[in-house]
Amino acid sequence: MHNMASLLLFDPQNLRLDDLPAVRAAADSGVSVVPLFVMDDDTARPLGGAARWWLHHALADLAAQLTALGSRLILRRGATQDVVHALARDIGAESVFLTRAYDAPWADMQSALHSALGEDGIKVKRYAGPYLFEPEAIKTQEGKPYTVFSPFWKNCLSQPEPPRPGDAPDALRVPDSWPESNDLDDFELLPTTPDWAGGLRDSWTPTRAGGLARMQDFLDEAAAKYKDRRDRPDMDGTSRLSPYLRFGQIGIREVFWAGEDAIALDGGAEKGVRKFLAELGWREFSAHLLYHFPDMRTAPLRENFENFPWEKGPSPELEAWQKGRTGFPFVDAGLRQLWHTGWMHNRVRMVVASFLVKEMLWHWHDGEAWFWDTLVDADAATNAASWQWAAGCGADAAPYFRIFNPMTQGEKFDPKGDYVRQWVLELKDMPAKHIHTPWEAPEDVLKEAGVTLGDTYPKPILDRRDARERALAAFETVKAKPGRLTK
Ligand SMILES: Cc1cc2nc3c(=O)[nH]c(=O)nc-3n(C[C@H](O)[C@H](O)[C@H](O)COP(=O)(O)OP(=O)(O)OC[C@H]3O[C@@H](n4cnc5c(N)ncnc54)[C@H](O)[C@@H]3O)c2cc1C
Structure with a gap:
């Protein structure tokens, strides 16, 4: 007898079998289930490099979990709506199980899919997720x-x-025949030339x-x-x-x-x-x-920041920040930790973000984009909300004039300098007293630690007193016009 079929759609926010109501519903539906993941760079902003590396491994792992249940993960590439629609028709699916998305491009796609499949008599069943x-x-x-x-x-x-979380199902009913699938390697999610993922491999399972x-x-x-x-x-x-x-x-x-x-x-x-x-x-x-606020990635929540005179775009200064060569050790340690491991400690994320937007006066968009590309946890909601928070234009943000001092932050939260020593190898022999302010260290201390400022380790790229004055002057130009949050 011909098996009734359904599609179970996985997405990059929900790559597991346990505690996922859509998986449970598909398993309990009594019909055969085709698990599907669509590699989609069209519907929303493509994932950054570090997140793509992670996604590769998460998909391999999910496929292995499905295989252990006697099922499979079908991989396809393209715009999710088109791919799901075509495959649902091909396999004669009666329903598509998926997990609700909250980010506008994905949420809109799910609504459009619901309407389009509805016309073909295919039900889209949507469940709570992340x-x-x-x-x-x-x-x-x-x-x-x-x-x-x-x-x-x-x-x-x-x-x-x-x-309470539910368990993974014991089994998923398999279809009479499996549709074609891409190989995971076809997605080319891992870096090859060059392979920069060694630090990620060392840091994570x-x-x-x-x-x-x-x-x-x-x-x-x-x-x-x-x-x-x-x-x-x-x-x-x-x-x-x-x-x-x-x-x-x-x-x-x-x-x-x-x-x-x-x-x-x-x-x-x-x-x-x-x-x-x-x-x-x-x-x-x-x-x-x-x-x-679906435009939160680009539009400041406090609209009076719309015309703030931020610096923008590629430049040696931005690159010095990205590569952790600002001459401020705590800032540089954070950015190098990010580059090497795809992750940065939250306290340091706040400090490096404040440094970029409030001392370098760089647009938070450039910082957000760098984190998007380099973080393994890059998340549309948290990254945008946190950058807006750091820039003073977001929800619940500290006032603009409250600027983190990277030296005192370092002295307070990395009192012995071990964090800086771990990531800024040029400073590994600096004593704790001077590790966060090498430019104030006596000549003999620098010499003993093998540090020549401007040669082995950069001199500070800015004078913090000037920067603070510049920041406050720029802030004055922001007219206090009521924004969405400043009622
Ligand atoms: C400028 C900036 C950008 C950020 N971008 C991201 C991002 O893209 N993705 C991301 O997951 N986090 C982001 N964060 C938030 C935070 O830094 C990380 O979630 C945290 O460092 C992750 O480490 P953890 O898992 O050890 O956190 P823990 O302290 O163990 O916290 C547990 C979990 O709570 C959540 N969480 C913790 N802090 C925050 C926070 N401030 N905001 C929202 N969720 C939080 C995370 O899911 C985290 O895994 C950003 C913070 C800043 C200041």
């Missing part, structure tokens, strides 16, 4: 979106608890098992101390789960409930774990903002 709360559920008393984090998260925590192990280690070892250590880039104090969450290799409900269970087991860990769970709240908040 967030704990649906954006419509969280609104202010006036029914508006939140633009300040604390009341947003308070509201989230007053909602019914997110459901980009599989679900790697993420689960990381989560367990974090909850066992670091979570209890998270509150005190989360700002210390010289310590292994945060979870480093961001790329696993970004690609949905671990579900957000899995992390949330693992945290709650850790508290139930060990009350002593509560403070640390609660703080950690609140960081997941920032992830929700960023998604909430992108959902309500």
Whole structure:
């Protein structure tokens, strides 16, 4: 007898079988299931280089999990709507199971797919995915979106608890015959000439098992101390789960409930774990903002920043920042950590971003684009929201004139200089006292450490006092016209 068929569409935010309602629904539907991933560089902004590297491994891992169930992952390339429509017709699908997208280009595509397939009598069934709360559920008393984090998260925590994660199905019914598939290598997601991914390979296990192990280690070892250590880039104090969450290799409900269970087991860990769970709240908040302000990647949330005289585009200065050659050790350490591992500690992300936009007066768009290309956790919502926050034009942003001082930030959060020593090898023999301010070090100290400023390590690319005055003068030109957030 001919098997009824369905498509199960995976996407780059939801690459797992556990805790994914669309997978569960497809498995329980009783019809045969064709799991599909579409490599789509057309519908929205293409992924950056580091994220493509991660995606390759996440897809290989997902395909292996499906094979273990006796199923397969079909790979195709093109615009998702066209590919899904054509394949659904070819296999005579009665339905397509997918996970809801919240970012406008993907969300619009899903609506268009729903209409187009509806005309052919094929149902699109959409399920909740990468967030704990649906954006419509969280609104202010006036029914508006939140633009300040604390009341947003308070509201989230007053909602019914997110459901416990569900397990992966034991089996997926297979079709009578499998449609054709690309090979993963056809997508050319890994860098070849040159192969710059060595640092990424050394730093990560980009599989679900790697993420689960990381989560367990974090909850066992670091979570209890998270509150005190989360700002210390010289310590292994945060979870480093961001790329696993970004690609949905671990579900957000899995992390949330693992945290709650850790508290139930060990009350002593509560403070640390609660703080950690609140960081997941920032992830929700960023998604909430992108959902309500779909142009957030390009348009400042505070519209009075629209004509701010930022510097823009490629230049030696921008390149010095990108490559970690600004002459400010804490900034350079962060940017080199990013280049080498595809990840940077949150405290340092804030400092390097502030340095670019408030001291170099560079447009946050250039910083956002660099992070998009180099972060393994590059995420449309969080990256844009965080850059806007750093530039002072975003939601809940610190006032523009509050500028992080990269030297005092370094002295406070990397007191012995170990983080700088790890990433800025030219300074590895500098004593702690001078490691964040080598230009103030006496000649003999520099000599002993083998440092010649302007030769072995750059002199500072700017004079911070001038920069601060320039920044404040530029800020004066921003007319205080009411923006979307400045009612
Ligand atoms: C300029 C700038 C750009 C950023 N771009 C991204 C990005 O593209 N993708 C991304 O995932 N994070 C981004 N962040 C947020 C944050 O730096 C990272 O999420 C965090 O460093 C990841 O490390 P972790 O997993 O060890 O975090 P943990 O401290 O262990 O936090 C747990 C999880 O909470 C979430 N989270 C933590 N901090 C934040 C935050 N400030 N905003 C939103 N979610 C958060 C992440 O999913 C993270 O994995 C950016 C921050 C800044 C200042």
